[in-house]
Amino acid sequence: MADAKPFKPALIIVDFQEDFCPPNGSLAVPNGRSVAPVVNHLLTLPFSLKLAPRDWHPPNHTSFAANHGDSPPFTSSTTVIHPSDPSRSYTTTLWPVHCVQGxxxxxLVPELDVARVxxxxxxxxxxxxxxxxxxxxxxxxxxxxxxxxxRAEGVTDVFVVGLATDFCVKATAEHALEEGFRSYIVEEGTKPVLLDQWxxxxxxxxxxxxxxxxxEGDEITRVKSLS
Ligand SMILES: [Zn+2]
Incomplete structure (x- = not known):
């Protein structure tokens, strides 16, 4: 059946990096690496655009607990103040040092089929x-x-996978929605880091x-049908 609504899907694979994966990641997401087969399968589909953003922090990044004295990661936070407007601020969780540039x-994990990105x-x-x-x-x-x-590619729908669902995947899907795209998270292609709060x-x-x-859902079937 023809659908009148334009459909131009993009795939965003968020932070599929060693530090977010067992066994050696400093901020490993439980079973994070296990999403690779699903992600790689999605990469074979005819998405108009396939992007792989990665966390790429300088060593002095504010999100590292180690840059805030004795603050323990996961359970402590810091206040981020707007660089040019000190009246604006937000509180954010402190993490172990992770994804330091280079x-x-x-x-990116070697399992990721980056040639298709x-x-x-x-x-x-x-x-x-x-x-x-x-x-x-x-x-x-x-x-x-x-x-x-x-927008330059004319994308209408954004499909997000990667790590971790409850932080960077969620925030990416939220901004996709706010930017006017239909926004989806493909559940088998992502894992949360804080399981109790998931x-x-x-x-x-x-x-x-x-x-x-x-x-396996209808939206992905629709992507397949574009080929
Ligand atoms: Zn980070």
Whole structure:
């Protein structure tokens, strides 16, 4: 059946990097590496644009607990202040040192079929702000250019996979929606890092209007049918 609505899908594979994967990742997502077969299968489908953003932090990044004295990772936080407007701020979780530019932990996992990716895009390079989303940080002082890239390609629908569901995948899917794209997370292609909080987080994602879909679902069948 022909569908009147335009459909030009993009695939965004978020932060599929060594530091987010067992066995050696400093911020390993449980079973993170196991999503590789699903991600690689999606990469064979005729998405108009296939992007792989990666966390690419300088050593002095504000999200590292080690840069905040004795603050323990995961359970402590820091206040990020807007670089040019001190009246604006947000609180963000502190993490173990991860994905430092050029280190082995920052490399995309070798399982990823990167030859099928159109572009690898670095994010999180401004040491002053946290940047979970592959689009931009909460203050929009650091912008990866992904939104412009999607629009230039005429993309209508954005499918997000990668690590971790509850942080960078979620933030990327939220910004995709806010930028006017239909936004989906393919559940078999992603894993959350904070398992105890995941059921609540999943509800919040759905409440925003992001669809959590299966790699076997109708939306993916529709992508396949484009070929
Ligand atoms: Zn990071």
């Amino acid at each position: 280190t082995p932990g920052a490399q 159109h572009a690898v895009i670095d994010k999180g390079m401004d040491p002053r702000v946290e940047m979970y989303s592959a689009f931009y940080d909460p203050f929009h002082v650091s912008d990866s250019g992904i939104a412009e890239r999607l 059921p609540e987080c999943r509800k919040n994602i759905l409440a925003k209007g992001i669809k959590m879909i299966s790699a």
